[in-house]
Structures are given as structure tokens and as C-alpha cells.
Amino acid sequence: MARKRAGLSPRHQKILTFLQAYTQEKGYPPSIREIGNQTQISSTSVVNYYLNQLEEMGYISRGSNVSRGINLLRTASGNIIQQVKHAVEQISDLVTIPLVGNIVAGEPMPIPGSDFSYYDPDSGIDIARSLLPAGDKPEDLYALKVHGDSMIDAMVNDGDIVIMKKVNTACNGEMVAVWLNDREETTLKYFYLENGRVRLQPANPSMQPIYINDPRVVEVQGKVVMVIRQISHN
Amino acid sequence: MARKRAGLSPRHQKILTFLQAYTQEKGYPPSIREIGNQTQISSTSVVNYYLNQLEEMGYISRGSNVSRGINLLRTASGNIIQQVKHAVEQISDLVTIPLVGNIVAGEPMPIPGSDFSYYDPDSGIDIARSLLPAGDKPEDLYALKVHGDSMIDAMVNDGDIVIMKKVNTACNGEMVAVWLNDREETTLKYFYLENGRVRLQPANPSMQPIYINDPRVVEVQGKVVMVIRQISHN
């Protein structure tokens, strides 16, 4: 019972490969006889035979009584959609940012290591590069989900997603995530270093800033690049 | 000497547009007769006539005596980038949402008409479909930029971008943009209809809700689907 394997026979693969190459080069699909010539199949009916199988297997779709009516859906090497999508992420402006954890006021926030290329693909945030700051490398970005209402003075709500950039130091005017040693909490504030002391300014202009005289107490965890709020509607 | 213009006649454009749409959908090019049917050209010779012209102009290439042997090289709009971008939006999960204007507390907000398919491509927001609510059609979405600090009680800051959905009525718990007749201002609030009166709840839990006894005074302009805050860093 070696027959009728689930996989593709050499002829199936040959046909798919030729189909891809021909369509790529010419811009339109080959005819049955052209397929036969290139795959050493002498009879058009045999080519038709295999094409019907490939259609049943979902590799192609065909138009009835249509010349060259073959639409290549997947390639022999797997799913072409996956390939294209990956290429799209490389070429176009789609970036996947790993969602590495939660940010809670009362706990230190997670910071991914230098090699967090391996992450759960399910917990990624897809963002168009056009929305990101021009200079930022996507590799330095990660996402956190905000838990709790403690960051409302930073105009950040429970459930919001903040896109962070890994940095060690902050520049004036940047929004940073800082760990305040004395209060033992994580907070999001605009950072200003003025006359040797640090001013942490809430995003909400009606709130008062925090002044910290010793800059060493301020541990900059990362820079906030973007805040995304998805409003769920049931 | 108005003849023989360099540009494309309406029929040229029609053919190219159909060529693109058909190939996109079916995966293989149309036949001459299919082109004729869709472009109101009754004679195959006329279609052939125009196809030859398009080939000379470099828009397509053709195979001799080849059924459906048309290879679309460029589209009517100029270059192939448009094609690729459209394909990317189809294949991947990238959606372009038009940025139609600003939302200011003191002024009525702009709402695009039912046919705002034509918009400035430069002012579009690219968003991964995975970030949008599953059921929403991208055609019903538009984006507004927030001007001023007047929506801080909705946790929305100056410069934020809100993604709106065109709706006429709101359901309880949804965040909506409403025009308050008595105050003459636009605001973003969570909407609740309770016992015949409307409760508009700020997103900031420390703020008090607004109660409106006559629901007719509340004009729902749209539903807020997402809020995006890009923090600029210099």
C-alpha cells in the first residue's frame, strides 16, 4: 500500500514548479500541452489528470473550458501566502512588535533581553512602519500592555498598549517609563533633566510634575514611542 | 492635430483597469472576447486593435497566437507600485485609513460622505487589520487628528489620532464622538442609554459623567474604534 500517499508525487511537484516559473516569466499561465512538454508527459489527458488532482488538493484553481485557466494558489514548497506575507513584512511597511508582558504601576516592568528575536508569534503587534518614528529600528521595539488605572495621569488607560524602545538614557522631552526607587513604582512621564535635577512631567497638562533631585534614583526603563488604545465594542 | 495624443484614451484605461482586476481575481488573464464584453467593445478586432497599441506603448506584452497571452506590465495609473501596494493590502493585513481632518472641541467634526473612496493618499494611516476590531469593514473607518487639550477627560491628548467608524446610533458601552447641542462642542465619551436618558461617561474614571435627559440632543457623530498616540522625540 505504498500508493496514494498524501504528499505530492514527483510529477505533481514538477508541474507546480513549472507552473510557478512559467507564470513568473511570461505573466500568464501555460497551456496543458506546454506543461506536458516541460514535464515529459506525452499526453494532454495525463496533464489534465494531474491538474485535476492538484485542484482537489487546493494547490491550484481552474476555469472550466478556459485556455490557460490555471491559478496557482500554493507552491510545491508550501503555502505561497506565507512566503508573500513574510516578504511583505520585509519589503513593505509592516513590522511585528513582540508583546512581552504587562506594565503595572506596582511592579517592575519586563524588559526583553538583547536577543528577543524568539517570541510567541501570537502575541505580536503588527504596525505599519509609517506610524513609527523614522529613525527607530524595529528590533529595539517591544510592546507592553497596561494594567490598572494608575497611569491615567500619563493619559494611558487600563488595557492600552504602549510601544517601547530600549534605551538606557533619556533625552529631554521624551516620554519614558521610569522606576521610582523611593515610591517603588513604574510610571510613564515626560522626562526633563534641568539644572541637575529630574523633572517628570505628566502628559496630562493639568497634573503637577514630580521633581527628583538625585538623577541616580530615576531608572529609565525605556522610551515610549507610541500608545495604542483599542476600544472593544460588544 | 488633436489626434494621436500621448495619453491613454478612455478605452485604453478601461482595458487596463479590467485587465488588472480580472487577473487579480482569477489568477490568469482574460481573453479578447472577455475584455470586449466588459468594456462595451463589440468586436474582437477592436480589442485586438487596442491591445496592440497598449503593447507598443509598453503597458502590456503579448504572446503570439497564445490564448490569454497578455502580461500586464504597468497599470493605467502609471507604475506597478500601485499594483503591489494593492496586492499587499489584500494579501497581508494592511489597511489604509483616510485621515479626513481634525477634531476640535469647539467645532463640529468632519464626517466623510458615503463615498470617500477618493482621498489624498498622503494623508492615510496604515494599520494592520489585526489591530482593528474583527467585524469592522475598513471602508467604514476614517481617522481624525485631535486638536487641543479639551479631550483629556476622555484620555485623549492633543495630537492623538482617533480611528472612527461611521455609525448613526450607538450601543451602550461604546465610545462615541458626540456633538452636544447645548454646549456647542464635540466630545468623546462612553455612551450609555439608561431609563430614557443618556449618560456620557468620561474614560478617565476619576471624572464625573454627564447626564442628558433628552436623547435627541445627543448627536452621535461616530464610534471610536482606536486611539493612536505617536510620541515625537527629537
Added chain:
DNA sequence: ATGATATCAGAACAAATGTTCGTTGTCAAG
């Protein structure tokens, strides 16, 4: 008005092309 060029229609034709049918060979299962 007139001629040249462009555009269009319809038909006929030939080539390309998909479909179907009968037949044969192979091989595992009964």
C-alpha cells in the same frame, strides 16, 4: 468638400487548447 487617419463592426478562418474516451500496464489486495 476632400482625403487621410483613426476607430469600429461583423464575419470567417485557423490555430490553440481543454475535454473525453478507449486502451494498456502495473501492482497490491482478495
Added chain:
DNA sequence: CTTGACAACGAACATTTGTTCTGATATCAT
């Protein structure tokens, strides 16, 4: 051994489809 499914071949057939030809209409410069 027989049977049946699978794979393959070749031929005939029907349809699709590109090509060509004749003629008509339209537009515009002269």
C-alpha cells in the same frame, strides 16, 4: 489468478480564442 484502483498513452472531439479581412463610420487638417 482475478480484480480493481492507479497511472499513463494516444486519438478524436468540441470549444475557446487569436487573427485577418472587408467594409463602414468618424474626426480633423487642408
